[in-house]
Amino acid sequence: MKPISRLDMFDHAERVLKINDMGTYTVPTHGLYPFQWNWDSCLTALGQAHFDEHRAWTEIDTLFQHQWEDGMVPHIVFHKQDKGYFPGPDVWQTGRTVPTSGITQPPVAGYVVKRLVDHARDPDLAEARARDLVPKIARWHEWFHACRDPKKTGLVAILHPWESGRDNSIDWDDAFSRVPTDGVGEFKRRDTSHADAAHRPTDEQYKRYIWLVQRFRSLNWDNTRLHDASPFQVVDPGFNAILIRSVADIAELAERYGMTGIAQMSRRHVAEGLAALESLWDDRLGQYVCFDRPAGRKVDSASIGGILPVFAAIPLERVQQLATRIEALKARVEYLIPSHDPADPRFESLRYWRGPVWLIINHMIIDGLVRGDVPDLIARITSDSIRLIEEGGFAEYHDPLTAEPCGGGTFSWTAAMIMEFLQ
């Protein structure tokens, strides 16, 4: 791979976003992911806004055109047929005119919309588009609170590892081992024909992914039933932090636009979420950990999901502790921040969400660390992120030890995040 110079990097990133632009939505990368993915799209809009604000808003509008009647925003919108990805619409069978998957993804939309508004070069455009999106995003947030926190604990559960966005994280290993594989027929994975199988989830994990899809499909994707019917219900601190942050950002925009009902309801959820998040703090690891709902216990796994809460308005003392946690990781990798602690024997530097660095995560963590008065650490994470691209190109993710590019290449959210780091 030809190294990418820092001087040319911003323009190069813009080219990547244009290559993946399908007009009204952007694919994460051609081949491996040929549809619109929920959080990819929102984070990609942050990059698009650097050169075309209209285009950035369209990206999010398109996603919300496929919001379900119950409020859920699906994790994939299958705009066009493409046999290159498994599982496609024929497996999901959600019965929508434009097919979608039946599960969701980390709700970054609220955060992204507020960021687009705050950085807008065209504030009138931003306000008009945000006014339209705020009630839709608030409905999605309400869906989370109603359908993924039925006992009103203040925290939501994911029902499928794909919902977390961190598909094969070590966090899920335990809970996932209780998901059966019986009744899962033969299928042909497509991902391993685009990317190195050694960088991807295992076949065994794929069977369980599909078992859960089949289970939810058998319940007609009725979200009032899926939570209790799922053997996999994990409360991920990272996912919840993203939700809490987005709800807080929507509260602020709603207040600005006189949408008082949304603002009040959102503020209440933020307060409840932040209070409940505290129950996931782990003193031994010095970070947050997941909670396995059916098993009724915390998960002993030091992943990036437990550092991501810095993205929400957690107490300042916790921000400092998480900064210390990242400082400790510095000695174990060449490039921050590994998605799992290398001190854990289960760490794998090349395998997807079990170790590699993801620039979207670095972006959110940097954003949160700003409250912590740790400029050197922020500078270090930023420069590591840029060095990864210099050495490994615009890959989906990178080895934190060697910068080896992994997964798909020419990747939208990696390009978008670089534009944010370089701004």
Ligand code: 2M8
């Ligand atoms: C990965 O997930 C998809 C399933 O949604 C897959 O592997 O097929 C994850 O990295 C996820 O976070 C991301 O949104 C998606 C597209 O980039 O790929």
